[in-house]
Amino acid sequence: DVVMTQTPLSSPVTLGQPASISCRSSQSLVHSDGNTYLSWLQQRPGQPPRLLIYKISNRFSGVPDRFSGSGAGTDFTLKISRVEAEDVGVYYCMQATQFPQYTFGQGTKLEIK
Amino acid sequence: EVQLVESGGGLVQPGGSLRLSCAASGFTFSTYNMNWVRQAPGKGLEWVSYISSSSSTIYYADSVKGRFTISRDNAKNSLYLQMNSLRAEDTAVYYCATFLYSSVLYGMDVWGQGTTVTVSS
Numbered sequence: 001d002v003v004m005t006q007t008p009l010s011s012p013v014t015l016g017q018p019a020s021i022s023c024r025s026s027q028s029l030v031h032s033d034g035n036t037y038l039s040w041l042q043q044r045p046g047q048p049p050r051l052l053i054y055k056i057s058n059r060f061s062g063v064p065d066r067f068s069g070s071g072a073g074t075d076f077t078l079k080i081s082r083v084e085a086e087d088v089g090v091y092y093c094m095q096a097t098q099f100p101q102y103t104f105g106q107g108t109k110l111e112i113k
Numbered sequence: 114e115v116q117l118v119e120s121g122g123g124l125v126q127p128g129g130s131l132r133l134s135c136a137a138s139g140f141t142f143s144t145y146n147m148n149w150v151r152q153a154p155g156k157g158l159e160w161v162s163y164i165s166s167s168s169s170t171i172y173y174a175d176s177v178k179g180r181f182t183i184s185r186d187n188a189k190n191s192l193y194l195q196m197n198s199l200r201a202e203d204t205a206v207y208y209c210a211t212f213l214y215s216s217v218l219y220g221m222d223v224w225g226q227g228t229t230v231t232v233s234s
Contacts, residue, residue: 001175031218039220041158048208048224049150049158054215060222061214092158096218100172102160 002026002095006105012113019080021108023093028073030097037096040069040078043107044089052091053078080110088112115139115223117209122228129199133228135192135209143187146212148221149194151205151230161207162194163217177203199232206230 003026013019029036040053051060053069056076066081080087093105121133133149149161162183163172171183182195192209206229210221 035218037218041220048210048226049221050224051215051220051222054219060219094158094220096220099217100160100163101174102220104158104160107157 001101002029002098002103004093004095004103004105006091006093006108008108009106010109010111012111013080013083014113015085016082019083019087019110021078021091021093021110023071023076023078023105025074025076025095029095030073036072037099038069038071038076039094039096040067041092041094041104042087042089043092044086047089049092083110083112085112115213117211117223117225119207119209119225119228122207122230124231124233125199126234127200127232129232130195130197131199131230133194133196133207133209133230135194135225137190137192137211140213142185142190146217147183147185147192148210149183149192150208150210150221150224151203152208152227153202153205156205159205164192196230199230201232204230204232 005024007022038056041049043049052063057069068079090107092107116138118136125131146165148163164183180198184193206227208227210224213223215222
């Protein structure tokens, strides 16, 4: 199975400041069709996960443009340009390239300083 | 309103069985592939099982293969997870989730609120 490793595991951020989360996969996530199926999910406290970004950098419907994704191959990053209070929660990267064996990162807890 | 509502969780002894249900509403359930994903207390997410819209394709994580069975009843707009030979490590919140607006290669975009399964003596 593909192992997804996130850093940091905890990220205290000041409101209005940027935040960045890294995700590394144990093998390339480039699919045989040439695409890279790396997604990011947000889980607010007490809530189920929510899909934020798919295919590295595509924001899902309704996701604010302060969220952006980048990367290639095995290294990926989620950035929040200006953190707002509603962004508090745990963020997971997820690979779907090896569908159906989806695997998730351990999660990064975003909290306000 | 699109909704997935899980039920059937509870406390069960090791070696016991439990059947989870997920009731879908607000969309044409019979045309969507479904999943179960779980989250152990204070831990991350783990994909458990997938079933295609017609039940023709089913997959399991290695950790549950041979013990869990996913099924669906499209006439009842319901998804199920039969869990047998339960272990302490199966303790988790179990979510049903689907790809309503996304695709199997993008990730699940609609999730239920989850049902809690506790395996303990």
